[in-house]
Amino acid sequence: MWLALYISLGVLFLVLVWGVITFNRFVALRRHVDEAWSGVLVQLKRRHDLIPNLVETVKRYLEHEKGTLTEITALRGAAVNAARDASAGGRGVSGAALGPLVAAEQALAPALGRLMLVAEKYPDLKASDNFSYLQSSLSELEDQIQMARRYYNGTVRDYTVLRESFPSLIIASVFKFEPRPFFELEGEAEAAAPAVSI
Secondary structure, eight states, rough: OOOHHHHHHHHHHHHHHHHHHHHHHHHHHHHHHHHHHHHHHHHHHHHHHHHHHHHHHHHOGGGGGGHHHHHHHHHHHHHHHHHHTTTTSSSSSHHHHHHHHHHHHHHHHHHHHHHHHHHTTOOOHHHHHHHHHHHHHHHHHHHHHHHHHHHHHHHHHHHHHHSTTTTTTHHHHTTOOOOOOOOOOHHHHHHHHOOOOO
16 A cells, blocks of 8 residues: 555656656747747848948949849848847747748848849949958858758757657647747748859
């Protein structure tokens, strides 16, 4: 009788300890996902802040390319608004908020690539120190954005594996740990950084 009671209490204690440890892992992974999302937004903001400088530098050389500059300015505005909307909740990002941001970034990246291709036609612009600096900054930012997306997606993967694995899915459903979306691009064209030649 006493042995069965001790065994039952021991099993209950182990289940309780496992529940606390699993809950704490969820909390830690959720914080990692939020931190990674913040990193993505910081890199996107840096890109968005660089674009007006790039446009202004290019503007005086590219009088015939005003349509390209206007398009990039409009796409940047849409991307800034989408990034603001995606982070409006204060805690991570939801799948509904991530969709418009991904779409805005997918439209912006090829437009920046077109701007760099147009700039190739103007040797005076290519020789400009300011343009060269902005071009190299953009190239570096694209690499950092890619790394931030990769880190974010990695933390979402770890969180999702824990959330969907048995028996931790019990803790996830009891404490309502919501799914987090991946920051996915539609195809290889969107995944490629804009062509920037230095």
